[in-house]
Amino acid sequence: xxxxxxxxxxxxxxxxxxxxxxxxxxxxxxxxxxxxxxxxxxxxxxxxxxxxxxxxxxxxxxxxxxxxxxxxxxxxxxxxxxxxxxxxxxxxxxxxxxxxxxxxxxxxxxxxxxxxxxxxxxxxxxxxxxxxxxxxxxxxxxxxxxxxxxxxxxxxxxxxxxxxxxxxxxxxxxxxxxxxxxxxxxxxxxxxxxxxxxxxxxxxxxxxxxxxxxxxxxxxxxxxxxxxxxxxxxxxxxxxxxxxxxxxxxxxxxxxxxxxxxxxxxxxxxxxxxxxxxxxxxxxxxxxxxxxx
Amino acid sequence: xxxxxxxxxxxxxxxxxxxxxxxxxxxxxxxxxxxxxxxxxxxxxxxxxxxxxxxxxxxxxxxxxxxxxxxxxxxxxxxxxxxxxxxxxxxxxxxxxxxxxxxxxxxxxxxxxxxxxxxxxxxxxxxxxxxxxxxxxxxxxxxxxxxxxxxxxxxxxxxxxxxxxxxxxxxxxxxxxxxxxxxxxxxxxxxxxxxxxxxxxxxxxxxxxxxxxxxxxxxxxxxxxxxxxxxxxxxxxxxxxxxxxxxxxxxxxxxxxxxxxxxxxxxxxxxxxxxxxxxxxxxxxxxxxxxxx
Numbered sequence: 001x002x003x004x005x006x007x008x009x010x011x012x013x014x015x016x017x018x019x020x021x022x023x024x025x026x027x028x029x030x031x032x033x034x035x036x037x038x039x040x041x042x043x044x045x046x047x048x049x050x051x052x053x054x055x056x057x058x059x060x061x062x063x064x065x066x067x068x069x070x071x072x073x074x075x076x077x078x079x080x081x082x083x084x085x086x087x088x089x090x091x092x093x094x095x096x097x098x099x100x101x102x103x104x105x106x107x108x109x110x111x112x113x114x115x116x117x118x119x120x121x122x123x124x125x126x127x128x129x130x131x132x133x134x135x136x137x138x139x140x141x142x143x144x145x146x147x148x149x150x151x152x153x154x155x156x157x158x159x160x161x162x163x164x165x166x167x168x169x170x171x172x173x174x175x176x177x178x179x180x181x182x183x184x185x186x187x188x189x190x191x192x193x194x195x196x197x198x199x200x201x202x203x204x205x206x207x208x209x210x211x212x213x214x215x216x217x218x219x220x221x222x223x224x225x226x227x228x229x230x231x232x233x234x235x236x237x238x239x240x241x242x243x244x245x246x247x248x249x250x251x252x253x254x255x256x257x258x259x260x261x262x263x264x265x266x267x268x269x270x271x272x273x274x275x276x277x278x279x280x281x282x283x284x285x286x287x288x289x290x291x292x293x
Numbered sequence: 294x295x296x297x298x299x300x301x302x303x304x305x306x307x308x309x310x311x312x313x314x315x316x317x318x319x320x321x322x323x324x325x326x327x328x329x330x331x332x333x334x335x336x337x338x339x340x341x342x343x344x345x346x347x348x349x350x351x352x353x354x355x356x357x358x359x360x361x362x363x364x365x366x367x368x369x370x371x372x373x374x375x376x377x378x379x380x381x382x383x384x385x386x387x388x389x390x391x392x393x394x395x396x397x398x399x400x401x402x403x404x405x406x407x408x409x410x411x412x413x414x415x416x417x418x419x420x421x422x423x424x425x426x427x428x429x430x431x432x433x434x435x436x437x438x439x440x441x442x443x444x445x446x447x448x449x450x451x452x453x454x455x456x457x458x459x460x461x462x463x464x465x466x467x468x469x470x471x472x473x474x475x476x477x478x479x480x481x482x483x484x485x486x487x488x489x490x491x492x493x494x495x496x497x498x499x500x501x502x503x504x505x506x507x508x509x510x511x512x513x514x515x516x517x518x519x520x521x522x523x524x525x526x527x528x529x530x531x532x533x534x535x536x537x538x539x540x541x542x543x544x545x546x547x548x549x550x551x552x553x554x555x556x557x558x559x560x561x562x563x564x565x566x567x568x569x570x571x572x573x574x575x576x577x578x579x580x581x582x583x584x585x586x
Contacts, residue, residue, distance in 0.1 A: 110533055114516055124535040159452040161489035162533045172491045196454035198465045223407055225522045240403055240455045242417040
């Protein structure tokens with residue numbers, strides 16, 4: 001491990017009240033070098049070019065762009081719209097200078113209304129939804145390669161299989177990536193989403209062998225599950241994730257890139273960003289970094 | 294399929310306000326032939342012998358007994374207590390005349406306090422907890438065999454991996470069962486817990502080939518996740534489970550036994566049991582049974 005390995009990165013989902021410039025300034029002030037913005041912050045900053053300038057002026061690099069995906073629609077018009085949105089996200093990632101576009105693949109058409117979308121409320125065929133993800137991914141790969149951007153598949157915790165991602169395990173993500181070049185499709189290991197998986201350590205090793213790990217995201221799994229289940233993510237150390245075994249496996253698999261902290265949590269999201277960043281740094285130093293070394 | 298195949302069964306978790314006699318009477322009145330009681334109803338009835346008499350007098354058979362398990366403790370005294378409790382449950386199952394003791398294997402010691410128990414709040418090593426489950430299971434197998442009772446492993450949805458069951462997939466349950474005879478260790482397929490699993494259809498087929506399916510439990514997966522996450526289970530048809538593919542796979546795997554409905558859901562649990570039973574029967578006839586035939 002060199003001194004430049006495993007830089008800590010703020011994912012802006014952790015500080016949702018900040019605009020891009022404020023988030024960048026807070027990140028730089030905390031001594032961090034990387035930030036992973038969500039797309040809506042680019043819009044707020046006046047577009048990807050302006051956002052790239054803000055990030056550079058803060059002395060930061062973009063670790064990832066969150067997020068593309070939502071590829072499960074069965075309707076041709078909705079499929080076309082999803083492809084268009086993802087192509088725009090690919091261009092934005094390239095403009096920011098990151099090669100990693102995080103992909104949340106989408107849930108069942110039957111549950112589309114949960115996120116405010118359309119969809120056939122009777123379509124509960126999860127296997128068919130997974131096939132459509134594979135089809136849309138194949139359609140996006142050439143465009144992603146042209147722009148030097150990887151589609152970074154994020155397996156989500158199975159509690160989100162219905163409404164957010166029919167991609168539920170790292171093994172499934174690697175199977176989905178397998179037909180495509182490693183510079184076009186990769187995976188992110190997010191501790192919250194994968195810690196429970198009995199196969200997680202062997203699949204992290206496989207992801208390393210297959211050259212597919214594009215990002216490592218850390219946060220904890222809290223109990224009880226929050227009323228908005230998405231907000232059950234916690235600061236490292238506050239929940240039940242064993243960061244030692246997962247981090248050691250990620251390091252052993254050869255990953256040396258940024259480690260992003262992405263926490264959706266009502267209390268943390270509302271508190272002062274400087275406090276969040278200080279706590280993040282301390283917990284990262286205490287609980288994660290020793291196992292990456 | 295013969296006329297006696299796939300009898301519908303009430304799991305008493307669906308009607309938690311009823312004592313055993315009332316639950317049996319309601320079940321028989323609805324024309325059902327099987328009931329799956331929880332252990333605390335046996336205590337309320339004056340013990341397993343008295344409970345067996347109540348079930349028989351109602352003209353019913355016990356489909357399963359819920360539940361044994363909670364085998365993850367690291368402390369020797371807690372391990373001894375767990376073995377003692379499970380031996381008592383095995384005897385109770387045999388007394389009721391069912392060969393199926395459903396096993397919820399328990400969560401992390403770090404989360405034991407969530408269910409009111411003791412445990413080392415720093416012990417988040419899920420792999421070690423899984424090893425202890427395997428060890429305790431091996432210790433229980435001879436006693437279970439002597440009593441003609443199967444330890445029926447229930448993989449729980451990964452959202453309960455921390456507090457209720459480190460056993461999260463059907464494949465993992467079958468691996469855990471593999472060293473033991475099929476008359477001692479089996480699995481239950483519960484639609485709520487397994488529908489999201491990308492490997493579920495192949496693992497149901499494997500469970501059939503390996504002679505391990507002891508029970509099929511059906512209920513739906515509702516959104517949003519309930520404030521008490523345990524109560525996110527729904528009446529078939531109200532949520533997002535595709536009962537067609539799962540039921541067809543269970544039938545193809547050779548299972549012909551009772552189909553239990555176990556629903557923890559605030560609204561359903563509070564409503565009149567006769568209404569619940571009528572709805573259950575209708576939904577079973579419409580959504581499940583056609584795919585078992």
